[in-house]
Amino acid sequence: MSKLDAKIPEGPLAEKWAKYKATQKLVSPNNRKKLDIIVVGTGIAGSPAAASLAEMGYNVKVFCFQDSARRAHSVAAQGGINASRNNKNDGDSVYRLFYDMIKGGDYRAREANVYRAAEVSSDIIDQLTAQGVPFAREYGGTLANRTFGGVQVSRTNYAQGQTGQQVLLGGYSALKRQVALGKATMYSRQQMLDIVVIDGKARGIITRNLITGEIERHAAHAVVLATGGYGTIYYLSTLAVQSNGSAAMAAYRKGAFFGNPSFIQIHPTCIPVLNEYQSKLTLMSESLRNDGRIWVPKAEGDKRKPKDIPDEERDYFLERRYPAFGNLVPRDVASRAAKERCDNGFGVGKTGLAVYLDFRDALAKQGKKVIKGKYGNLFAMYEKITGEVPYETPMMIYPAGHYTMGGLWVDYNLQTTIPGLFAIGEANFSEHGANRLGASALMQGAGDGYFIAPYTVSNYLADEISTKVPSTDSQEFIEAEKDAKAVLDKFLNIKGTQTATSFHKRLGQIMWTHSGMQRNEEGLKKALMEIADLKKEFWSDLIIPGTANEINQELEKASRVADFIDLAILIVNDALNRKESCGAHFREESRTEGGEAMRIDDKYSFVAAWEYQGIDKEPKLHKEDLKFENVEVKVRSYK
Amino acid sequence: MKIKLNIWKQANAKAKGKFEKYELDGVDAEMSFLEMLDSLNEKLIKEGKEPVAYEHDCHEAICGCCSLYINGHPHGPGKETATCQVHMRSFKDGDTITVEPWRAKSFPVLKDLMTDRNAFDKLMSAGGFVSIDAGQAPDANANLVGKIDADKAFDAAACIGCGACVAACKNSSATLFVAAKVSQLALLPQGKVEAKRRALNMVAKMDELGFGSCTNTGACEAECPKGIGIDFIAKLNREYLCASFSESE
Amino acid sequence: MSKFFTSSIGQKFFMSITGVFLMLFLMVHLTINSLLLFGDGTLFNEAANFMSGNPLMKVIEPVLALGFILHIIYAGYITLKNQMARPQKYKVAIKAKASWASKNMYILGGLVLIFLVIHLANFFWKIKFGTVPIISYDGGQTELHDVYGLVAGVFKVWWWYDALYIAGAIFLFLHLTHGFWSAFQTIGWDNEKWVSRLKVIAYIYATIVAGGFAFIPLYFLIKYIV
Incomplete structure (x- = not known):
């Protein structure tokens, strides 16, 4: 019997969450101060969760590897945050948002969780506004909205092209307030190395102080992971260069199941790879597709300047293939369409791996001032990186690794298969199924942090009120620390010749080639072999200067890359196992005659949750069957 | 090359x-x-x-x-x-x-080139927030915010907390950082409620942390990666002076 | 309120209001001095004697002195504290775009102060405590100090005084180009639009004041030499 119990409350979909809240176990205010909670990660899920739990009266310890909680990579989200407020009187509702997410996720998400995310979406905007987040407003003073891909309503709230920053800073400021009040304690520049499990429950973490190198033990009644996604597995991605999957891997090794690891979103609008030294790819917000038109020349290898190519010789391929949604098709669809054009020789730019995103028509219609108001900072960023001016010549874009729908498997409580260990935001396998719609990441992360985890963590802690905080001198802590130290020593003692970054680059290449936008059995099997070779080489030829007792950025990188290698194996295994195409996971073997992705619902309508079985052992697959009682499962079409 | x-x-x-x-x-x-x-x-x-x-x-x-x-x-x-x-x-x-x-x-x-910028976090804890708990918020459209104010608040809120203003200032002053946060929240109805307290506390903290004072050279504005203007410093001064002359401690 | 006097913005506030006060004084001073340029000195002497004989001056003089002293003390204190905020200097000096004057207000202020001491010794001291010849324009009914004669004497005999006064005016000009605008900025009387406007007004004001003060020695030099 599988351990997978999603613990979805009984009752009609729309009443589940209300019923949960009404009947859940509570912790009285005077007991909350006796309970300690560790939150790892301070992004758009972590900071709000930490702040909200501290506001309730729990003692919260917050960890991040950056120097400040404000630097988490949620800060880079650009376009917006969805909310089903129906501000535009265009037919939006909680159900519509729920439906869009289920459909956008290609029917691979859990109905109850998705509905709840849609339900709290409106509260998030209220909360953030109250915190002083300067959302864009109409002249009349009400919230302004924009449209995002994959939907037919305008429900995205935004703050120019820096919505993530503003939303993150809202949570950060709430956290800083709790720090000032003494309810939250901030531990920055701390890398989480392991999770301590005592009697089957998560009771603490082991961290490395990145300044002194000291290994620290921290105990609590519950641990919340808000450690984000692992898109940097591709080395070149839209993520920050330090974003990593290590916390999730630590949890996985301690017994938390990993859900749908191969569901990785490839974002269609990124600045293409410009040179071999590049260490990261820059996202150009999806909101640009509201006004920008995507095209390539109709003639193969047309090397004329874009301005010189007349309209009738341009192939607006998204508008051609998907007339109903046009340039605003979901990300996975847009990415594959661009790849298809480039693979067939119609790509533009030096490498031929780029398509145009053209604002000519929008500029002519709306004027430079309006366009600048909407996308000014994005245009400026593009110009800084490429040296080209998007007001004059079209942008060149290409898909890049972006968001991971996969993550730690959690139940309705956002609890992993380790009791007391919660995973929120992008770190969990989440509400996005096999593909995430634009402006839903901030929504889901913030929703988990502000309005879901505070309830579900309380529900768990209600049974812990008489438990004392475990001693950090217990055997489990001592052992976890010993293990963590042993790994670090192992890295340092290899004394080989290749840097961690060079291994990361190679791993990224393997993953991008075989487990990127399109996958097939042969490639995936090849990837497994290549990764195994790389792993061997890594553990025998890694070089790290310096020691473990000081600031050592190379050591930090090495431990991240080591985890990425193991995670890559897990991803490829998951991709191999899922022989259907769904959302971002496109198996070449499973497509329609028109070349579109083909789901196989009778075989793969489940969440793949992988259980760790030991070093270099095949993980064990558990299936959580997905039931769709409130939507009709259809072929996802944006035509 | x-x-x-x-x-x-x-x-x-x-x-x-x-x-x-x-x-x-x-x-x-x-x-x-x-x-x-x-x-x-x-x-x-x-x-x-x-x-x-x-x-x-x-x-x-x-x-x-x-x-x-x-x-x-x-x-x-x-x-x-x-x-x-x-x-x-x-x-x-x-x-x-x-x-x-x-x-x-x-x-x-x-x-090497790494510095400890924790002082900015301390400044934020001194008042760079609105005192509201999750669950207490009124409807986001209940308090209308004029587009001009919202845009202006955004300009201030664009600060990335890098510390270039301090690095560029001959006095190592953090005034632009504080000014941006104080202005952002003072421009919005949600932040106005505790605007005075915020201005007083953040400036006191800034002085306590050993930052220099502003002598209006404008170097911070010239080097700010987000182009945050020193007109926000004037706004901070205004807020601080008004608070000093009216708020009883 | 008690914290106000020790806070960075509070201290700057005092710099600012004493500065505004001193700028007002400069305008009055220049207005009276400009009378030197008209006629044979009668007008100036009458005005100068009216000012010094005015009982109001007994109040204004110490207030003015206090303004100077506060401005100087706060400047010294703030500069010292600001120096301490960066114990380790950069190898490559900051190249951020900022006016030279704004970065060197303390030096400019110091130079203006040195000039002020000389200036006070030249005129103020002599008028107040020294022996300035008596002159009368109405046949001895009212006796006036011949301040005009004193000024004209200094400027036409010693050319380096002229040079010194012109230099002083230049220092003052630079000090005011930043000081004028800065004062408004510090008291919060500034916004996006007024930043540039106030900077222009600052230049106009500084040009009038410094130009006016520089023109007077030049006037005498030209008048008596040519």
Whole structure:
């Protein structure tokens, strides 16, 4: 019997969450101060969760590897945050948002969780506004909205092209307030190395102080992971260069199941790879597709300047293939369409791996001032990186690794298969199924942090009120620390010749080639072999200067890359196992005659949750069957 | 192209640092400054030498990690640019580039080019927030916010907390940082309620943390990667003076 | 309120209001001095004697002195504290775009102060405590100090005084180009639009004041030499 119990409350979909809240176990205010909670990660899920739990009266310890909680990579989200407020009187509702997410996720998400995310979406905007987040407003003073891909309503709230920053800073400021009040304690520049499990429950973490190198033990009644996604597995991605999957891997090794690891979103609008030294790819917000038109020349290898190519010789391929949604098709669809054009020789730019995103028509219609108001900072960023001016010549874009729908498997409580260990935001396998719609990441992360985890963590802690905080001198802590130290020593003692970054680059290449936008059995099997070779080489030829007792950025990188290698194996295994195409996971073997992705619902309508079985052992697959009682499962079409 | 680098090296917070000279060949004009440093580090590691420690993360000029003082400019050449967006096309073959950490009493050096900017977090804890718990918020459209105010508040809120303002100021003053936060929240009805308290507390904290005072040179505005203007400093002064003359402590 | 006097913005506030006060004084001073340029000195002497004989001056004089002293003390204190905020200097000096004057207000202020001491010794001291010849324009009914004669004497005999006064005016000009705008900025009387406007007004004001003060010695030099 599988351990997978999603613990979805009984009752009609729309009443589940209300019923949960009404009947859940509570912790009285005077007991909350006796309970300690560790939150790892301070992004758009972590900071709000930490702040909200501290506001309730729990003692919260917050960890991040950056120097400040404000630097988490949620800060880079650009376009917006969805909310089903129906501000535009265009037919939006909680159900519509729920439906869009289920459909956008290609029917691979859990109905109850998705509905709840849609339900709290409106509260998030209220909360953030109250915190002083300067959302864009109409002249009349009400919230302004924009449209995002994959939907037919305008429900995205935004703050120019820096919505993530503003939303993150809202949570950060709430956290800083709790720090000032003494309810939250901030531990920055701390890398989480392991999770301590005592009697089957998560009771603490082991961290490395990145300044002194000291290994620290921290105990609590519950641990919340808000450690984000692992898109940097591709080395070149839209993520920050330090974003990593290590916390999730630590949890996985301690017994938390990993859900749908191969569901990785490839974002269609990124600045293409410009040179071999590049260490990261820059996202150009999806909101640009509201006004920008995507095209390539109709003639193969047309090397004329874009301005010189007349309209009738341009192939607006998204508008051609998907007339109903046009340039605003979901990300996975847009990415594959661009790849298809480039693979067939119609790509533009030096490498031929780029398509145009053209604002000519929008500029002519709306004027430079309006366009600048909407996308000014994005245009400026593009110009800084490429040296080209998007007001004059079209942008060149290409898909890049972006968001991971996969993550730690959690139940309705956002609890992993380790009791007391919660995973929120992008770190969990989440509400996005096999593909995430634009402006839903901030929504889901913030929703988990502000309005879901505070309830579900309380529900768990209600049974812990008489438990004392475990001693950090217990055997489990001592052992976890010993293990963590042993790994670090192992890295340092290899004394080989290749840097961690060079291994990361190679791993990224393997993953991008075989487990990127399109996958097939042969490639995936090849990837497994290549990764195994790389792993061997890594553990025998890694070089790290310096020691473990000081600031050592190379050591930090090495431990991240080591985890990425193991995670890559897990991803490829998951991709191999899922022989259907769904959302971002496109198996070449499973497509329609028109070349579109083909789901196989009778075989793969489940969440793949992988259980760790030991070093270099095949993980064990558990299936959580997905039931769709409130939507009709259809072929996802944006035509 | 070939460049010469003059980089501050310091083993740890207590050690005495000095400038170290490096030469790097084969630098591509299309490389970003950080990628150039990466390739220097790659080379140093392979030669068995200590790499240069520096901070960077998002490479999109939004996280505020990067903090290099390049040839006399925080974040190097270019207007409204963070270090991660500086490309080597801004330099010429044979150039000598001097790279220093942010220098300020309140930002002590941790290692090489890494500084401790925790003082900004402390400033935020002193009042850079609205005192509202999750669950208490009224409807976001209940308090209307004029577009002009909302846009202006956003301009202030765009601060990435990198500390270039402090690094560029001859007085190592954090006034622009404080001004941005105080102005953002004072411009919005949600933040107005505790605007006075905020201005008083944040300024007191800024003084306590050892930052210098503002002498209106405007260097901070000139170097701010987000182009935050010193008119917000005037706004802070206004808020602070009004609060000082009216708020009983 | 008690914290106000020790806070960075509070201290700057005093710099600012004493500065505004001193700028007002400069305008009055220049207005009276400009009378030197008209006629044979009668007008100036009458005005100068009216001012010094005015009982109001007994109040204004110490207030003015206090304004100077506060401005100088706060400047010294703030500068010292600001120096301490960066114990380790940069190897490459900050190249951020900022006016030279704004970065060197303390030096400019110091130079203006040195000039002020000389200036006070030249005129104020002599008028107040020294022997300035008596002159009368109405046949001895009212006796006036011949301040005009004193001024004209200094400027036409010693050319280096002229040079010194012109230099002083230049220092003052630079000090005011930043000081004028800065004062408004510090008291919060500034916004996006007024930043540039106030900077222009600052230049106009500084040009009038410094130009006026520089023109007077030149006037005498030209008048008596040519």
